[in-house]
Amino acid sequence: MKPVIFSLGALGTLFVLAAPMAAAQSCSQQAAQLQERQVAAQELADARLTLVDQVEAAGDAWENAEALRNFGEEQAAEADATKVAYETLKADLLDKESSLQGLVFSLNEQVTAYNTKCVRN
Numbered sequence: 001m002k003p004v005i006f007s008l009g010a011l012g013t014l015f016v017l018a019a020p021m022a023a024a025q026s027c028s029q030q031a032a033q034l035q036e037r038q039v040a041a042q043e044l045a046d047a048r049l050t051l052v053d054q055v056e057a058a059g060d061a062w063e064n065a066e067a068l069r070n071f072g073e074e075q076a077a078e079a080d081a082t083k084v085a086y087e088t089l090k091a092d093l094l095d096k097e098s099s100l101q102g103l104v105f106s107l108n109e110q111v112t113a114y115n116t117k118c119v120r121n
Helices: 009-013 027-067 073-118
Strands: none
Touching: 027 073
């Protein structure tokens, strides 16, 4: 069972930034904060990708254990344990994905605010 991998290709070109912080900060302060948030978003994206591999491996382990479930109590217990591990990792992945999407959305808003205030055409 393979999880869906969302593309965040725009993450690398996100230095065109958004809102609430724009009013009170200088452009250089905004740019520095945006760079920090971009780094945080990239780190979260990298952690999510690592977790995708772990979820896939746990799903494979569960499928393999499930195939042996009917051979005995020990195998049934193993299948149950691998399913719990898989479901836990899957939930972690969904949480990480949600956090990343929220961070990227917020960062895009900040990029827009930065561009509106600080970028001259």
